[in-house]
Amino acid sequence: MTQARPRFGCIEAGGTKFVLGIAEAHGAVLATTRIPTTNPADTIAAVIEWFKANGPVDAIGIASFGPIDPDPASPRWGFITKTTKPDWSGTDFAGRVGRAFDVPVGFDTDVNGAALAESRWGAAQGDDVAVYFTVGTGIGGGAIINGAPIHGAQHPEMGHILPRRHPDDLDFPGVCPFHGDCFEGLVSGPAIKARWGASLSELPADHPAHKIVAWYLGQLAMSVQAVLSPRRIIFGGGVMATPGLLEAMRSEALRLAKDYVTIIIEPPALGDQAGLLGGLALAQAAFTTGQKPWV
Amino acid sequence: MTQARPRFGCIEAGGTKFVLGIAEAHGAVLATTRIPTTNPADTIAAVIEWFKANGPVDAIGIASFGPIDPDPASPRWGFITKTTKPDWSGTDFAGRVGRAFDVPVGFDTDVNGAALAESRWGAAQGDDVAVYFTVGTGIGGGAIINGAPIHGAQHPEMGHILPRRHPDDLDFPGVCPFHGDCFEGLVSGPAIKARWGASLSELPADHPAHKIVAWYLGQLAMSVQAVLSPRRIIFGGGVMATPGLLEAMRSEALRLAKDYVTIIIEPPALGDQAGLLGGLALAQAAFTTGQKPWV
Numbered sequence: 001m002t003q004a005r006p007r008f009g010c011i012e013a014g015g016t017k018f019v020l021g022i023a024e025a026h027g028a029v030l031a032t033t034r035i036p037t038t039n040p041a042d043t044i045a046a047v048i049e050w051f052k053a054n055g056p057v058d059a060i061g062i063a064s065f066g067p068i069d070p071d072p073a074s075p076r077w078g079f080i081t082k083t084t085k086p087d088w089s090g091t092d093f094a095g096r097v098g099r100a101f102d103v104p105v106g107f108d109t110d111v112n113g114a115a116l117a118e119s120r121w122g123a124a125q126g127d128d129v130a131v132y133f134t135v136g137t138g139i140g141g142g143a144i145i146n147g148a149p150i151h152g153a154q155h156p157e158m159g160h161i162l163p164r165r166h167p168d169d170l171d172f173p174g175v176c177p178f179h180g181d182c183f184e185g186l187v188s189g190p191a192i193k194a195r196w197g198a199s200l201s202e203l204p205a206d207h208p209a210h211k212i213v214a215w216y217l218g219q220l221a222m223s224v225q226a227v228l229s230p231r232r233i234i235f236g237g238g239v240m241a242t243p244g245l246l247e248a249m250r251s252e253a254l255r256l257a258k259d260y261v262t263i264i265i266e267p268p269a270l271g272d273q274a275g276l277l278g279g280l281a282l283a284q285a286a287f288t289t290g291q292k293p294w295v
Numbered sequence: 296m297t298q299a300r301p302r303f304g305c306i307e308a309g310g311t312k313f314v315l316g317i318a319e320a321h322g323a324v325l326a327t328t329r330i331p332t333t334n335p336a337d338t339i340a341a342v343i344e345w346f347k348a349n350g351p352v353d354a355i356g357i358a359s360f361g362p363i364d365p366d367p368a369s370p371r372w373g374f375i376t377k378t379t380k381p382d383w384s385g386t387d388f389a390g391r392v393g394r395a396f397d398v399p400v401g402f403d404t405d406v407n408g409a410a411l412a413e414s415r416w417g418a419a420q421g422d423d424v425a426v427y428f429t430v431g432t433g434i435g436g437g438a439i440i441n442g443a444p445i446h447g448a449q450h451p452e453m454g455h456i457l458p459r460r461h462p463d464d465l466d467f468p469g470v471c472p473f474h475g476d477c478f479e480g481l482v483s484g485p486a487i488k489a490r491w492g493a494s495l496s497e498l499p500a501d502h503p504a505h506k507i508v509a510w511y512l513g514q515l516a517m518s519v520q521a522v523l524s525p526r527r528i529i530f531g532g533g534v535m536a537t538p539g540l541l542e543a544m545r546s547e548a549l550r551l552a553k554d555y556v557t558i559i560i561e562p563p564a565l566g567d568q569a570g571l572l573g574g575l576a577l578a579q580a581a582f583t584t585g586q587k588p589w590v
Contacts, residue, residue, distance in 0.1 A: 129447030141522070145440045152424030152524035157556055161521045162514060164457050178555045219457060226456045227436070227522040229447035260473045261452055 006287060009057035009101075010279030011047065012110065013064040013093070015085055015137055018043065020050050022057060023280050026121045032276065040080075040091040048100045061106040061282030062094050063113025063275055066140070070108050070151055072293040078107050081154075084177050095294040104290050106282030110134070111142030112149035112156075113278020114268070118234050119144045120281050122269035127231035131224055132268070133158065134237035135217065139184040143228055159184035163219050166212050187216045189239050200242040214245060218252025225253075225263045236268040301582055304346050304355035304396075305574030307405065308388070310380055310432055313338065315345050317352060318575050321416045327571065335375075335386040343395045356401040356577030357389050358408025358570055361435070365403050365446055367588040373402050376449075379472050390589040399585050401577030405429070406437030407444035407451075408573020409563070413529050414439045415576050417564035422526035426519055427563070428453065429532035430512065434479040438523055454479035458514050461507050482511045484534050495537040509540060513547025520548075520558045531563040 005024050012019040014037060021032040031054050035046045051057060067083060069076045078094030094107035108116075115124070115132035124130035130144045141158030143150045150156055160182045172195050174185030185191055192200050196209045203209050221233050240246060246267060253263045268274045300319050307314040309332060316327040326349050330341045346352060362378060364371045373389030389402035403411075410419070410427035419425035425439045436453030438445045445451055455477045467490050469480030480486055487495050491504045498504050516528050535541060541562060548558045563569045 127447075129445060143522075145445065146443070148441070150424060150440065150524060152422075153520075153526050153557055153559075154524050156524050157521045159521075160552075160555060161518045162459050162551065164459050178553045179551075223456045223518060224522055225448075226452045226454075227438075227519055229445060229449050229451050231448050256457065256474075257455075258473045260455060262448055264448075 006058040007056065008280055008283035008287065009051050009055070009060035009103075010276050010283055011060065011062040011064075011097075012113070012275035012279050013037070013062055014110065014275070015065045018047060019276050020047060021276050021279070022051075022054050026117075026277055026280060029276070039087050040093070044093065044096050047097060051101065055101070057101065057103060057283075059104040059106070059283045059287035060097060060101065061113070061279040061284070061286060062097065063108060063110045063278035063282060064093065066109045067154065067157070068093075068107065068109060070112075070155055072291050077293040078105070098292060098294050102292070104286040104292055106286035106291070108149055108278075108282055109140065109142055109155050110275055110278065111140040112144075113142070113282050114236070114270075114274040115142035115144045115234070115278075116149055116281040116285075117270055117274050117277035118268055119147070121277065122274065123234050123266045124232060129228055129230045131228060131230040131233045132274070133220070133233065133235045135187065135235060135239040136189050136237035139188050139220075141224065143230070158220070158224060159188070161220065161223055163216055166215050168208060169212050183216060183220050187213050187239070192239065200239055200245065205244070210242070210244070210248065213239070214248035215252045217245075217249040218254075219256055221249065221253040221263055221265055222256045222261075225257065225261050229261075232264040232266050234266050234268050236271075236274060240267065301353040302351065303575055303578035303582065304350070304352035304398075305571050305578055306342065306355065306357040306359075306392075307408075307570035307574050308332075308357055308359040309405065309570070310360045313342060314571050315342060316571050316574070317346075317349050321412075321572055321575060324571070334382050335388070339388060339391050342392060346396065350396070352396065352398060354399040354401070354578045354582035355392060355396065356408070356574040356579070356581060357392065358403060358405045358573035358577060359388065361404045362449065362452070363388075363402065363404060365407075365450055367586050372588040373400070393587060393589050397587070399581040399587055401581035401586070403444055403573075403577055404435065404437055404450050405570055405573065406435040407439075408437070408577050409531070409565075409569040410437035410439045410529075410573075411444055411576040411580075412565055412569050412572035413563055414442070416572065417569065418529050418561045419527060424523055424525045426523060426525040426528045427569070428515070428528065428530045430482065430530060430534040431484050431532035434483050434515075436519065438525070453515070453519060454483070456515065456518055458511055461510050463503060464507050478511060478515050482508050482534070487534065495534055495540065500539075505537070505539070505543065508534070509543035510547045512540070512544040514551055516544065516548040516558055516560055517551045517556075520552065520556050524556075527559040527561050529561050529563050531566075531569060535562070
């Protein structure tokens with residue numbers, strides 16, 4: 001009797017859409033779909049329905065928007081905690097999925113998942129310390145140390161560091177409902193739209209927004225380099241698709257660091273797939289440990 | 296035949312003095328001494344002489360001022376790299392000590408060592424993520440993840456993050472030779488003396504310096520909480536001995552974080568011994584791995 005290769009359910013749970021997939025391994029994605037993120041009950045029901053139709057799976061990994069509780073020892077493991085997203089605060093998410101299938105479930109932030117995927121199969125292979133940022137609807141950072149995502153008291157919230165303000169950008173109060181002008185409040189997609197009326201890629205190449213955004217993101221890279229000393233920092237997400245931005249922020253980061261630390265900034269090698277493959281990496285880890293924290 | 300308990304050589308290598316010790320375990324420190332930090336040749340010779348007189352030792356741990364190269368795979372492992380301390384840039388330090396005794400040698404930053412000691416025997420026991428700061432001659436931060444110090448590309452340099460400036464403290468250019476007004480350039484001991492002409496504890500309790508320093512250190516704690524999500528952050532060093540400072544920076548950190556993340560700030564449980572016991576923790580780790588990177 002031969003043992004079939006394990007099949008993994010992968011979930012990239014975003015604030016506007018969920019991407020679902022079944023995979024045997026990176027590169028062997030057997031099926032995928034997208035569903036809109038509506039209210040928790042309907043969205044989670046649609047997730048369960050799709051995996052029932054496309055299963056069976058041997059483990060499930062969820063790379064989710066946050067904040068979340070990723071601690072398997074916590075009674076609130078698997079919950080979305082106090083998010084700004086309407087209706088989702090206090091939602092039991094991963095536990096509900098796990099109970100529906102009774103297979104091991106991994107649950108982490110979208111950016112910890114993407115960082116794990118990039119460190120397994122992407123730009124950060126072999127790095128003992130790796131960081132992944134997404135700059136889009138919000139700004140989030142995930143980190144992998146010696147193969148495992150950082151958790152600690154909860155999980156990183158790197159977008160909420162308070163930056164030094166750019167001298168030509170002192171008046172804008174920022175859009176973060178918690179901190180106003182943290183990095184997320186100043187240079188996430190919605191912050192750029194609120195300040196300049198368009199997305200960064202829609203603004204002309206000589207618009208001062210390009211310099212200002214690159215300067216803030218370079219500062220963010222420098223701050224994270226000083227704390228974590230990563231081998232490289234990967235920047236993905238919608239805002240990073242702006243032509244020239246990655247190169248401009250590289251220069252700003254090195255200029256701010258004054259040659260005291262080396263900072264290597266790269267785009268994600270897995271591109272759009274980093275999120276879904278984050279779910280895969282989390283599913284594989286859960287399959288190994290067999291964790292069913294809801295039991 | 297009975298095996299004697301291993302004896303460890305412990306070195307806390309500071310910019311103004313070295314503390315040396317022989318220990319069997321935490322709490323069983325058999326001998327200690329202090330020597331002034333002069334030029335590299337004389338200082339390292341004095342270290343070797345003292346251990347020859349007080350030995351033998353089965354492993355040595357060095358918790359050193361930096362920047363350093365702590366990577367056992369690097370040809371420059373054991374070196375002090377480009378420090379602002381005169382004469383010490385490019386000094387082969389740990390290798391010279393190791394070759395003199397031919398025992399395993401652990402080598403890390405003073406703050407990574409202290410963080411390791413606090414996570415073994417002090418305030419951070421059992422924490423999966425722990426951070427230790429010293430605020431004194433400089434500002435340095437070390438971090439332990441799942442029992443091991445962070446290295447990555449080099450090691451953390453947390454004092455060199457660029458803070459947001461306090462509204463009542465916009466003019467002072469800062470004293471960091473690299474960055475001017477990074478955290479170290481603004482609120483290390485020398486920065487406080489340069490700005491206000493006295494140490495913080497010498498200034499009257501109603502002097503605005505107290506509020507300003509607490510605000511910056513609270514901001515530093517918040518930034519590091521956002522990146523690393525530590526269970527707690529330990530703040531030690533000369534400046535932290537100022538009465539009321541720890542309590543004041545706790546309030547500032549929580550106020551800045553706006554209740555989005557929890558931040559727990561504590562003094563070192565090991566007090567002045569955190570540095571020397573950092574050397575002990577590094578010696579024990581080297582004893583286990585048997586590392587002799589100079590061979």
